[in-house]
Amino acid sequence: MTINVENVTKTYESGEVTIHALREATLKIPDHKIVTILGPSGSGKSTLLNVIGGIDRFDSGTLVVAGQQLELLKDHQLTDFRRKYAGFIFQQYNLIPTLTVQENVEVGRELSENPLDMKSMLEKVGMYDKKDKFPYQLSGGEQQRVAIARALIKNPQFLLCDEPTGALDEVTGKKILRLLKYVNEEFGTTVLIITHNHGIGAMAHKIIKMSSGSIVESFDNESPIDPE
Ligand code: ADP
Ligand code: ADP
Numbered sequence: 001m002t003i004n005v006e007n008v009t010k011t012y013e014s015g016e017v018t019i020h021a022l023r024e025a026t027l028k029i030p031d032h033k034i035v036t037i038l039g040p041s042g043s044g045k046s047t048l049l050n051v052i053g054g055i056d057r058f059d060s061g062t063l064v065v066a067g068q069q070l071e072l073l074k075d076h077q078l079t080d081f082r083r084k085y086a087g088f089i090f091q092q093y094n095l096i097p098t099l100t101v102q103e104n105v106e107v108g109r110e111l112s113e114n115p116l117d118m119k120s121m122l123e124k125v126g127m128y129d130k131k132d133k134f135p136y137q138l139s140g141g142e143q144q145r146v147a148i149a150r151a152l153i154k155n156p157q158f159l160l161c162d163e164p165t166g167a168l169d170e171v172t173g174k175k176i177l178r179l180l181k182y183v184n185e186e187f188g189t190t191v192l193i194i195t196h197n198h199g200i201g202a203m204a205h206k207i208i209k210m211s212s213g214s215i216v217e218s219f220d221n222e223s224p225i226d227p228e
Helices: 045-052 075-085 101-110 118-124 140-152 170-187 198-203
Strands: 003-014 017-029 034-038 060-065 086-090 158-162 190-194 206-211 214-220
Touching (some): 003 045, 017 214, 034 170, 034 198, 045 060, 045 190, 075 086, 101 118, 101 140, 118 140, 140 158, 140 170, 170 190, 170 198
Parallel strands (some): 034 190, 034 206, 086 158
Antiparallel strands (some): 003 017, 003 060, 206 214
């Protein structure tokens, strides 16, 4: 099991109010799968992704990812874990505007002990021809391709994607989903995708639904279909 979440709870204090972002969330995610996380806004999807990726701490429970028990790690160990194993993709691509495509991807490469090859990475996401362009010269879909290359070049065990198609039109979004599926097949990377779009669930091996901080449904999809 790459990812084993057991009774994980996380609260935020907001003035007098306690917000239960995760309530005893329990979940197993096998290696090499595509998993979508569905649920309304505020249901805890991002919090779940952030604790799995070691961005956020949690209050109680056990979380084992890539053989590491995250609640036992010191801060610097958690940072090492994140750099080594996790790649992040966000709705807003978070590229550095003053760096070219290749230089942005280089940022990811420098974090890794055993990075993939720059040229083949840029080719695989279809951005080699634009390696010297700056983010403002690219469409949204192209910027997201660069963000995927930046996350992937460090050869992470899993990609954590928070609304990766949220800022894209439908056609471009589907291209990005096909790229994520290709990444899963080509590199064996486990891919977790948060989405509002139930259509995206069709491509996943596993579908998780969240509500009010709880995982309310989790089922396997026997016959995932490609985003057409
Ligand atoms: P989702 O991704 O499903 O929209 P989130 O995980 O972002 O949900 O949020 C879950 C709950 O935790 C929400 O009620 C949200 O307002 C709250 N929350 C998230 N981050 C913070 C924070 N940094 N401080 C306070 N409350 C937060
Ligand atoms: P994709 O489907 O890969 O996201 P689009 O079809 O949106 O690409 O864009 C086609 C071409 O138009 C791209 O190669 C890109 O260079 C160019 N382009 C799109 N949007 C912009 C923009 N805002 N600024 C500059 N060039 C753009």
